[in-house]
Amino acid sequence: MDADVLPGTVTPLPAPPDDDPEWWRSAVIYQVYPRSFADGNGDGTGDLAGVRSRLGYLRELGVDAIWFTPWYASPLADGGYDVSDYRAIHPDFGTLAEAELLIREALALGIRTIVDVVPNHVSDRHPWFQAALAAGPGSPERERFWFVDAEELPTRWVSPFAGDTWTRTTNPDGTPGQWYLHLFDAAQPDLNWNHPDVRREHEDILRFWFDRGVAGVRIDSAALLIKDPELGEVPDHPGPGEHPTQDRDELHEVYRGWRALADSYPGTRVLVGEIWLPELDRFVKYLRPDEMHTAFNFDFLARPWDAAELRSSIDLTLDAHAPVGAPSTWVLSNHDVTRPVTRYGRADSSFAFLAKRFGIPSDLALGTRRARAAALLTAALPGSLYIYQGDELGLPEAEDIPRELIQDPMHHRSGGVDPGRDGCRVPLPWSGTRAPFGFSSPHATGTPWLPQPRSWALYTVEAQEHDPASMLSLYRAALRIRRGEPGLGDGAFAWLELGPDALAFRRGDDFVSVTSFDAPVALPPHREVLLASTEVADGVLPPNSTAWLRPQHEPGETHPITQR
Structure with a gap:
């Protein structure tokens, strides 16, 4: 069936069952950077009161869990990843009692909470x-x-x-x-994980937050904890486990202990690793059944907008996870990465930290089109899905922050060459036509901690929520379908061959996803277009688009496709 298709508004979603032990395998997890999500007290800094006031928005969006970047007491030398007290909330964000209330209120709406733990280092004020x-x-x-x-x-x-x-x-x-x-900033001294106090303290931190109802922890820099006690130099070509600061074999003992602790609690308390490793055979060792539940898939995030590159990443990811039975994770950005709308509009649309520079041009119209297509592509892949706050609004990277206002230590330690990560951390726009765009109340006494571009009046939730063609409407529709479609989330996957310039695959018996790149693609026979990132007509998917289809056959009918 050929038709013009655009996403429409959706009704609020039902809460997921609270007793589902496999919730994490298919979950949609929304990353909240507390400093920039919503400001409840008007001081210009996001806080827990602001998050609580927007829980209804997250429920309507359709997320299963919220992952909070560190909300603990901290001097904020590195955006909270320099923790001075894990058992206290940063006073700019609120109190421990407010955090406990937020966890309960979110769970009442069917939204679980995941907190960040930073075991490699602490603050120099600790x-x-x-x-x-x-x-x-x-x-x-x-x-x-x-x-x-x-x-x-x-x-x-x-x-x-x-x-x-x-x-x-x-x-x-x-x-x-x-x-x-200090592998990172001088304000972040590394802990010695050979010391029993360090191991005991972090197990107590896990218990502290599990006792307060969190559903899991995200483990920052998870492959860096153990160091070579001989402090040897990095070999030219280190073999498995031979790097002095990365992916040491002794790490697995630590995470087996954490998994046993997590499994001692009722329900499923998940361990999610931030693991940047190029060797997938080493990466997957952390996902064995007695270690972490999942880990971030940075390979996919770093690839350029290219059919062959993304297909290779999908194959590598699924092949690596299969032997240990762990679900893959899919993510387009986070608080460290250039936003997709900007990244996908560049001549080089891949991502690498060392390549970040000022003044790289971006075609935001093209980047937005590709980001819409990428949103549907990732939401249809098997496993869990992470969404970084603001990506559902199609926010571009804020690249005009005055240099004297940049706070990220990556910028300062690079001698000003690297623009840093503040461009993806600018406070969200909620409503109105001028700053603070509803981030703080109109009567706020403080200005947002990072300046918001004037153009963000076009990206507010208020401007998008009743526009069926907006990025927000696309995300809401996609997550509604994802939750209700039996073939989506964790499960079977099979490629459908439509030529080298397209990515097409089937999920279950009655769902097909097709993504085009820089050329149009003739869609396979279908009886319905469920959702598309742009208008679809005459059986042709325009360039840089994704469509979700009901295939032209009865459920259960077989077709010649590449099975995995």
Whole structure:
């Protein structure tokens, strides 16, 4: 059946069953960056009161869980990933009592909560590190970290934030002291995971939040915890487990202990790893049945908008997960990554941290078209789906933040070459035609902590929610269909061959997804278009589009396709 198809408005979704032990295998998980989601008290910083006020929006969007980036007490040297107290909420965000209330209120709407844990390091304001500095060399307090006596840098390890990974302390008499390790910023000293206090403390942190009803934890920099105690240099070609700071074999003992702890609680408390590893055979070891439940699929996120590249990534991902029975995860962006609308509009639409620079042009119209297509593509793939706040609004990267207002340490440590990650962290636009666009109340006393572009008047929830052609309407319609369609979420997958310039696959007996790239694609025979990222007419899918179809056959009928 050929028709003009655009998504329409949808009704609120029913809550998922609270007793489903497999909820995480197909879940739609929405990432909230608390500082930028919604400001409830008008001080210009997002907070838990703001999130609570928008839970209805998230329910109508159709998410199953919220993942919060760190909301703990922190000096915010790295956006909260420098934690000073895991058992307290940052005062800018609210209180522990508010966090507990939010968890309960969200669950009452059928939305689970996942919190972030940052085990590789703590803040330099953490009581442990302050005690280590005060106690001096050779003290038990310093054994929880990596303090080293040396005249020069102990190693040449390079930080993901650029620059060195060691900072030298100063003794009380003013002479140079020991060096301490920080794979990231100097305000984030690395913990020594060979120390029993470190392991015991993090197990207690998990219990603290599981006791408060969270459904899982996302584990930051999950492959970096264990270091080579010999502090050897990085080999030119490190073999499996030979890198001194990454993917050490001893890590698996840590996560087996965490899994046992999680499994001791009723229901399913999930462990989600942030694991950037190029070797998929090493990556998948973390997903064995007694370790993590899932891990982020960064390979797909980093690929350019290209049929062959994305098909290769999908195959690699599904093949890697199959032996351990873990579901794949699909994500287009997060709080560290250039937003899809901007990224997909560039000549090089792939993503790499080292390639980020100021002034790279982007065709936002093309990027938006591709981002719409990518949203439907990822929502139809088998496994769980992550959505970063604002992607459902089609927000572009904010690339005109005045340099003096940029806060990300990646920008400053690069000497100003890297624009940093603040461009995807700008506060969300909810309503109105001028800043703060409903992020704070009209009577707010503070301005948003990062400036919002004037053009964001076009992207507010208010401007989009009654427009059937908007990005928000597309996401709402897609998630409604995804929840109700038996073939979607975790489950079977089979490629459908439509030529090298298209990605087409079948999910179950009665659902087909087709994505075009820079050329139109003739759609296979179908009796209905369920949803499309752009108008579909005369049986042809325009360039850079995705359509979801009911195939032209009766359920159960077989067809010559590439089975997985």
